Amino acid sequence: MSARATALVLALATVAAGAPRPMAEVWPYQVQTQADGTLVYSYDLLPAKRSKGTPDAVTAHGQQAIDAFLEGLPNEVKVKVAQGPGWTVSAGRGPEQRPLVTAFALASDGPLQSDAVLPKDREARLRAALHPEVPKVMVGAAALVWSLQQLEDGALAAAALETEPARAAFFQKVLDKALARAKGAEGDVKDGAQTLAARIAAATACLDAKKLPASVKADEALLKLAKEDLERLAEKPDALLAPPPYTWTPELTCLFVRARVLAEPFEVSRAGSVAVLTFLDLVKGDMKLAAELERLSKRSARLFGPPSNERLSTWRQAAKDKPAEAIEALSEFLDGLPTTERTPPGLFALPAPPFRKFLDELAPQERAAEFDELATAAQDGRLASALASEEWPASRDATLAALASADADKSVQLDGSWRDQLGADFAMAQLAHHEARSGGRDLVPDDEERTGLSVRLMVPPSLEVEPVPWVFARAYAALSRLVKALGDEKLSGLRALTPEGGRSGEPAVTEAQRMASVFRGLERLASPHGSRGPDADLTAARRFLASWRNDARLTRDVRLAAASTRADKEQRTHAAVVGVTRRELVVGYAGKPEAELDGT
DSSP: OOGGGTTEEETTSOOOTTOOOEEEEEOOSEEEEOTTSOEEEEEEOHHHHTTOOOHHHHHHHOHHHHHHHHHTSOSEEEEEEEEOSOEEEEEEEEEOSSOOBSSGGGOOOSOOOOSSOOOOOTTOTTOOTTSTTSOOOOOOHHHHHHHHHHHHHHHHHHHHHHHHHHHHHHHHHHHHHHHHHHHTOOHHHHHHHHHHHHHHHHHHTTTOGGGOOHHHHTOHHHHHHHHHHHHHHHTOGGGTOOOTTTTSSHHHHHHHHHHHHHHSOOOSSHHHHHHHHHHHHHHHTOHHHHHHHHHHHHHHHHHHOOOSOOHHHHHHHHTTTOHHHHHHTHHHHHHTSOGGGOSOOOSSOOOOOHHHHHHHTSOGGGGGGHHHHHHHHHHHTTTHHHHTOSSHHHHHHHHHHHHHOOOSOTTEEEOHHHHHHHHHHHHHTTTOOOOOOOOOOOOOOOOOOOOEEEEEEOOOOOOSSOSOHHHHHHHHHHHHHHHHHHHHTTOTTOEEEOTTSOEEEEEHHHHHHHHHHHHHHHHHHTSTTOOOSOOHHHHHHHHHHHSGGGOTTTTSOOOEEEEOSSOBTTBOOEEEEOOBOOEEEEEEESSOOEEEEEOO
């Protein structure tokens, strides 16, 4: 380093207590990443050289000394940063004080609108993107997770629609067999067969009496029974309120209603109990039906999650796989069941991936703040074993859990303000409310005297995406497992559905594979030590970041409102996403980086 540059001080160099503050702090106008990961920062010192010093420095040293010092400064200087020890992350001044926009891609590139006012430095000729006054707008984890959910929901919706004809055909065969059995039977056998037929008819009609099958309408007694069952089920709002993506099309909504109706337990009665045993007997007596039920159950578990409690299997085991004999000795069969298992189960259990299973098992007094309970469980590790499953539904929940549990990468240190922001992202992704704190670090510089005969070169971390590598790692794993699940189910050619009801232009597997590569690259870009060297995943991630405003999912209107699919007594939570805003991120090095002046 030449003698004239000794007055240049790196921003994160150790400063002795009481040392005078530099006359100027200069921010880089450019940062370049070398192949080995080294960062090269470029600084324009001409504005500082022309400044004539601060009044404080002139008073302390005299104008002649100031002029001599400034004349000795180079016009430009570079700093090489080989590697930093990690990053610290905090919230800045809270959400932007301007109207919300309706899509992530519509977020402004301009200065952040805030109540705090930063000092202006209009003389800087080449003050670049790393100066606080000139925003570096990055796509954040919330936007990326939202885009990921759109892809996942679209793939699942398409898979559900593709599966529904087979499931409808299966239950139509069961309905036909139940009607045939009811015609030639009496007593419990007849009542059970009719009760089973009425339930399947109500599901087939999506709880709409006008859509009941003709075979049911032709039998006055059966029609009456079906309407009674339909009316009873329709009084339960949980059976009718579909969450996204089942709100995207009427067919999807009907599919959701059918699934809820088929999962609904029968009434506690002899007829209800015999209906379940009749279903088991009809399936057992037809090898093709039994094989189809097995296939449908496995697909549901693989794509949507296994049921939390498959009570139908409990009844099959209690009947010792002889349901016809259990019908004949019904009282003895029921007496042999545990008290908690005597309610006749539904015909097809609803999926219960880890989050849903946790919420379903909450005590009544915990349900008022169920998503706070869920976030706490994700943070303290109570969901760790469930989320570690190699199956796709668990991996999908694990991506969201990573937002709530932000200690996965020790090289990125989050303070409470940014943890709170990630907690808000966790809630938003599930249409739940979270009151995030608005404050963080104040970026307004202090007004201490600047008398030091030096210029400080600010060396901020160079970020390309929000530094949450653990979230992107989970997203990569989820997409990889989605690709495998679709392949295992021979759905590799399936095109994802869109919220507008259309289809994507390429197979969901292709989209998922491409985005998996992007997220793997984002994981490295979001880590203090992960972006070295050329790599296909890094290239994919940087290509995405360069054009994220053109991504079809991020240009989509985010606004939606939904009611919780589960009521708490007579109350039901409603939530809405009403728009997008920006928030400030403050990132610094966690310690002194390996840095040196270059070329002076």
